[in-house]
Amino acid sequence: MATAADVRRALAGLADPDRAAGVSRYLQMVPGGYGEGDRAIGVAVPQQRRVAGRYWRDLPLDEVATLLTSDVHEERLTAIFILVRRFTRGDEAERDTIVRLVLANTDRIDNWDLVDSCAPYLLGPWLLDRDRSVLDRLAASDLVWERRMAIMATFAFIRVGDFEWTFRLGERLLRDPHDLVHKAVGWMLREVGNRDRAAAERFLTRWHRDMPRVMLRYAIEKFEPRRRREYLTGLPTPPALQHGAQAG
Numbered sequence: 001m002a003t004a005a006d007v008r009r010a011l012a013g014l015a016d017p018d019r020a021a022g023v024s025r026y027l028q029m030v031p032g033g034y035g036e037g038d039r040a041i042g043v044a045v046p047q048q049r050r051v052a053g054r055y056w057r058d059l060p061l062d063e064v065a066t067l068l069t070s071d072v073h074e075e076r077l078t079a080i081f082i083l084v085r086r087f088t089r090g091d092e093a094e095r096d097t098i099v100r101l102v103l104a105n106t107d108r109i110d111n112w113d114l115v116d117s118c119a120p121y122l123l124g125p126w127l128l129d130r131d132r133s134v135l136d137r138l139a140a141s142d143l144v145w146e147r148r149m150a151i152m153a154t155f156a157f158i159r160v161g162d163f164e165w166t167f168r169l170g171e172r173l174l175r176d177p178h179d180l181v182h183k184a185v186g187w188m189l190r191e192v193g194n195r196d197r198a199a200a201e202r203f204l205t206r207w208h209r210d211m212p213r214v215m216l217r218y219a220i221e222k223f224e225p226r227r228r229r230e231y232l233t234g235l236p237t238p239p240a241l242q243h244g245a246q247a248g
Helices: 004-012 017-026 043-055 061-068 072-087 092-104 112-127 133-139 143-154 155-159 166-171 178-195 197-210 214-219 224-233 239-247
Strands: none
Touching: 004 043, 004 072, 004 197, 017 072, 043 072, 043 214, 061 072, 061 092, 061 178, 072 112, 072 143, 092 112, 112 143, 112 155, 112 178, 112 197, 133 166, 143 155, 143 178, 155 178, 166 178, 166 197, 166 224, 178 197, 178 214, 197 214
């Protein structure tokens, strides 16, 4: 039976100090950065995925939990990759256990790459046919990572054509103080627009003037240049007229 120590040794054997320095800068693990206090050892993401692929079947969940509480960033991300594999292949009981493990350790899922590797593939799918009030609790958290987790989880809903919670949380997070939440909300609105442009534009027409600039830019990134300019200058044509004009 594999242990957390086995995974740690595998990752340590792939460590690269030069890469670690770059990762630390990229994920702002430096003093004053949003990832301050974290530690990278410099293992590339594809390598972490291969390690996860080697151990996910034989690593007990309590050993995965040990990795998830590690002070090494790559160990926590590899733990998430393992949990995602287990979740997608697990029965209902195991899926419940995995999500509860994640929710009990949100303070260790503490950078955007960890959140984005977890929320859309674990929490969101688990909530598809369940009470989603946990997302309101996460969105109200003092932790930026829990707030980002809430909106990123809605990606699973968007994929099945359900936009209600993206709009609900998007409105709630309009005035969030952190740009990593602004970017996540804008990204999810863009994903809605990729599937239902009219629905996205109804939301944007109502709220674009209240959005942080980066949120709006992310949301309209795939729009036509003229339409992007209209939103950025605060003078968009109402969606019904816009789509009617295009149809004519």
